[in-house]
Amino acid sequence: MDHSADAHRTDLMTITRFVLNEQSKHAESRGDFTILLSHIVLGCKFVCSAVNKAGLAKLIGLAGETNVQGEEQKKLDVLSNEVFVKALVSSGRTCILVSEEDELAIVVEPSKRGKYCVVFDPLDGSSNIDCGVSIGTIFGIYMIKDHSEPKLEDALQPGKDMVAAGYCMYGSSCTLVLSTGSGVNGFTLDPSLGEFILTHPDIKVKKIPKKGKIYSVNEGNARNWDAPTAKYVEKCKFPKDGSSAKSLRYIGSMVADVHRTLLYGGIFLYPADKKSPNGKLRVLYEVFPMSFLMEQAGGQAFTGKERALDLVPKKIHERSPIFLGSYDDVEEIKALYAEEQKA
Ligand SMILES: O=P(O)(O)OC[C@H]1O[C@](O)(COP(=O)(O)O)[C@@H](O)[C@@H]1O
Ligand SMILES: [Mg+2]
Numbered sequence: 139m140d141h142s143a144d145a146h147r148t149d150l151m152t153i154t155r156f157v158l159n160e161q162s163k164h165a166e167s168r169g170d171f172t173i174l175l176s177h178i179v180l181g182c183k184f185v186c187s188a189v190n191k192a193g194l195a196k197l198i199g200l201a202g203e204t205n206v207q208g209e210e211q212k213k214l215d216v217l218s219n220e221v222f223v224k225a226l227v228s229s230g231r232t233c234i235l236v237s238e239e240d241e242l243a244i245v246v247e248p249s250k251r252g253k254y255c256v257v258f259d260p261l262d263g264s265s266n267i268d269c270g271v272s273i274g275t276i277f278g279i280y281m282i283k284d285h286s287e288p289k290l291e292d293a294l295q296p297g298k299d300m301v302a303a304g305y306c307m308y309g310s311s312c313t314l315v316l317s318t319g320s321g322v323n324g325f326t327l328d329p330s331l332g333e334f335i336l337t338h339p340d341i342k343v344k345k346i347p348k349k350g351k352i353y354s355v356n357e358g359n360a361r362n363w364d365a366p367t368a369k370y371v372e373k374c375k376f377p378k379d380g381s382s383a384k385s386l387r388y389i390g391s392m393v394a395d396v397h398r399t400l401l402y403g404g405i406f407l408y409p410a411d412k413k414s415p416n417g418k419l420r421v422l423y424e425v426f427p428m429s430f431l432m433e434q435a436g437g438q439a440f441t442g443k444e445r446a447l448d449l450v451p452k453k454i455h456e457r458s459p460i461f462l463g464s465y466d467d468v469e470e471i472k473a474l475y476a477e478e479q480k481a
């Protein structure tokens with residue numbers, strides 16, 4: 139695919155047209171996925187608009203403040219959750235929803251039910267909200283076999299069974315990155331049009347060099363890491379094979395750290411440590427969607443034990459360690475875990 143500016147100029151592709159094109163490739167498709175996605179896109183635009191105003195909260199009474207009428211306003215993560223739950227239920231295409239913000243899975247009432255299960259983190263990177271650093275929404279979509287009788291197991295499918303995954307990053311621009319299982323594409327919101335336009339077509343292995351120059355981890359946890367993680371990070375800083383040391387970049391919003399990894403290559407890790415033996419990130423709506431995107435872009439995602447997408451979750455808010463990024467960088471950490479197993 140041609141990444142040049144001219145290519146974009148000649149073919150202005152909105153996310154709606156893109157998904158309609160994808161849909162037309164499936165003869166049996168009745169447009170349900172397109173409708174579901176248009177509701178997710180609406181939720182992203184809504185949250186983007188709220189995030190852009192968040193810095194003014196203290197002045198005009200948004201997000202966690204009391205407004206001029208003396209009403210308590212909602213915090214941004216609570217507001218984002220409500221926006222997405224409403225958008226997904228009103229699509230009429232969902233059956234079960236799992237959100238980071240809700241302890242239990244939401245089973246959609248029968249009259250509004252469709253065939254999809256959506257797992258999502260409505261606002262990822264919450265510690266960065268108040269300082270204006272990039273945050274985002276992460277989502278994964280599964281198809282349900284029998285939506286007349288939804289079960290919790292429908293939300294506990296392995297990541298490899300997802301039919302689509304993506305995220306929207308609310309940063310210096312609002313970017314939605316999506317995979318429906320045949321590559322990864324990125325769309326940027328044109329605020330004057332209110333449309334997401336294809337700006338990053340076919341983000342693939344050529345865009346993720348097999349090995350990258352960046353590692354991304356919270357090094358404040360280093361004293362509690364296990365041996366393979368500690369060895370790996372040491373290798374990033376002091377490579378013994380003559381290669382250059384990697385640069386450290388850590389934003390602390392998974393969406394932003396993974397977005398950079400997709401575009402520039404390298405590795406993002408949130409490993410297990412002595413204090414958190416299962417790591418921090420949640421399997422369903424952080425680890426799975428990002429692993430799906432990374433594999434679709436030609437990279438890898440590994441938990442320290444297995445391919446991340448092979449994991450079969452037992453609980454909806456389960457956590458897992460995760461190492462994801464350029465193919466060869468993940469190969470190295472896999473080798474270190476394999477060595478440890480043998481010892
Ligand atoms: O502050 P830490 O421990 O490095 O954790 C950062 C991680 O926590 C998260 O903020 C967790 O997500 P939420 O903000 O959705 O809870 C990730 O986005 C990020 O990768
Ligand atoms: Mg999160």
Ligand SMILES: [Mg+2]
Pocket residue numbers: 215238259260261262263264
């Ligand atoms: Mg969150």
